[in-house]
Amino acid sequence: MDKKQSPYKKQKYFHNQGPSTSKDFNSERSNDLYQERCNLPIYSARAKLITEIRKAQNSIVIGETGSGKTTQIPQYLMEAGVTKGKVIACTQPRRVAATTIAARVAAEMGVQLGDTVGYTVRFDDTTSSQTKLKFMTDGMLLREAILNPLLSRYGIIILDEAHERTVHTDVLFGIVKAAQRQRQVDNKNPLKVVVMSATMDVDHFSNYFSKAPVLYVQGRQHPIQLMYASKAQSDYIYAALVTIFQIHQEYPANEDILVFLTGQEEIEGVSRAVTDVAKDLPSESPGLIVCRLYAALPQAIQRKVFQTTPVGQRKVILATNIAETSITIPGIKHVIDTGRVKAKSYVPGSGVDMLKVQWLSQAQAWQRTGRAGREDSGTCWRLYTEDTFGKLPANTVPEIQRANLANVVLQLLALNVKDVLNFDFMDPPTKESLEKAIDQLHLLGAVEENKEGAQLLKLTSLGREMVAFPLDPRLSKVILAAKDFGCLEEILSIVSLLSVDSVIYAHPNKREQASQHWKKFTSSDGDHIMLLTIYRSFKAVKGNKKWCFENFIHSRNMKQAIEVRKQLRELCVKAKLPFQSCGHDTAAIRKCLVQGMFMNTAELQVDGSYLSLDNKQPVSIHPSSCLFNCKPAYALYDELVQTSKSYMRPGMALRSCARLLQTTVCEEVKQLSCNSTAMTVVTEGSWGSSCVNSNRINEDVLGSFCNQNKSYHKLVYASGILFK
């Protein structure tokens, strides 16, 4: 491509970056480590930071990722004895960050990991009674708060990477503030809060934490050249391809390229295109090595991005936003930013999760840009105009404003927050989305009115039992219901598989072949039973990797499910639930699943389509479901995902089964002024299977509704969706 035709405008800016922390620090001697610590730019600010944090109850620390703030500030505070022997907690949104930072800090301090310094993440806890500095995932601290809302063992809580605004961090904001206040009231030892962030939107954080002082940490600077498209690109994938080859022809071969794309299919497509075009390049041009990077990809293939490129060749990495924060690739000189991201949004009205390609935020664009200057100067190519960039939202909408909040509300109630609607959120979710969550918990029988005041809530005994499980409340309910159906072993397997990423996996061009293999697992009862069959087969071959490979079963996700199951099983032991197996009696399993998922059901219509039972919206069976070619009269699903249609995934066929209805409930139903055929059936008390068929009522669903709490509210809900 001729340089004069280059569609880019140039700009230059400086990106704050600290030294690389990707070296193998375990092999370094502590002397060198000490020297390295002293060379960090943050070192000169050490005394000032300690003084300021000591003075203030809350502080905000602003500094780029890699400035050294995450590893150094916790150490400074500990060395200075700011907490007087109390534990310092430092939270991270991701497990890898918590574990690697803890290892780094332990090495710098010359202590054994798990001694003075340790980490706590799910499935892995290295802390001991000696631990004074604890790195942990934000979710773990939240779990701990449920057991002890005052977080009494901690003297300082550092909430790191706060700009990422995970649901956990956002809830913790309010929880630590409340703990701080309560400790003051009780005249207990004070709690200090340090919020660390890379954002420049400091006022928002500072105001929320009662005008907390803001401390800036200087990083090291690597210049990054910023290029904007001079005019809007109609096809960002084509634009990305052109840019890859423009760089390939104009820049030295040792400069690797990182391209941000939106998803698996796109990455596979671009990967093929780059390989094809590269074949037609002149023979003297350097070779191109294409690496793909997305979460579903087996780890062995993911690791290819870390292999050193042979001299005279160039590496092109095609990645999703996994490369924005989760995986740091050394040696990137060029970043190509398509400006797009695939993101989930939740519509509380319909309960549908939407997964769609959308524009990113400015903050996200800067995050991508920064990936070009981690070790040296670099270039970022934005495939959109400067004008477009200016119109993008400054920040990504916090996750708490686009997620289903049922679990958040359950946890808040467990934390003794009675007025959930007026909880002190930094950026409150909509009232509608909170009410939808409360409604769902009501239907599950997890919450009830609190007699202390209007709109105040409290957990029922069932709700309190549900809190113990690290699951969506619907799934916790299913586990607790299993004791009534004698199928806890089977339910644990199914729920574990439902709470990890899909365990069936195939490369897009091997799907035909894969679905042939998957046929042996399918069941006319649907995907939940299919999952159980997969679990049993996996156990029968003892998790053999070759078997997984041959059957297109994702062994990493499968292993994770096994770990989840182990954890859930331990929690069931604590809850004294009876471990029973129902063998091959799928009816017990189906009835049990309905106990928690009854609000996610759809009914077959005369024209062959499906309508959801709760708000009558059109839904379809997902093409990946083993029920795709079946037409069960009723279907139950875990979630609705909107792409070209609202799809139910995964699906389960419901059949009418033994009667669950109780006479007492019938009496209450009788009192409702619902004038319909179905109501007549109920009042006559005739629940034969012929009635069920003729009135198109499914006893699985109805029984569950009526077995819930017998409150009027619920019966109205039930009648609204079931009686026609």
Added chain:
DNA sequence: GAGCACTGC
């Protein structure tokens, strides 16, 4: 009739 960004407990 056709499809799954990324975390976390």
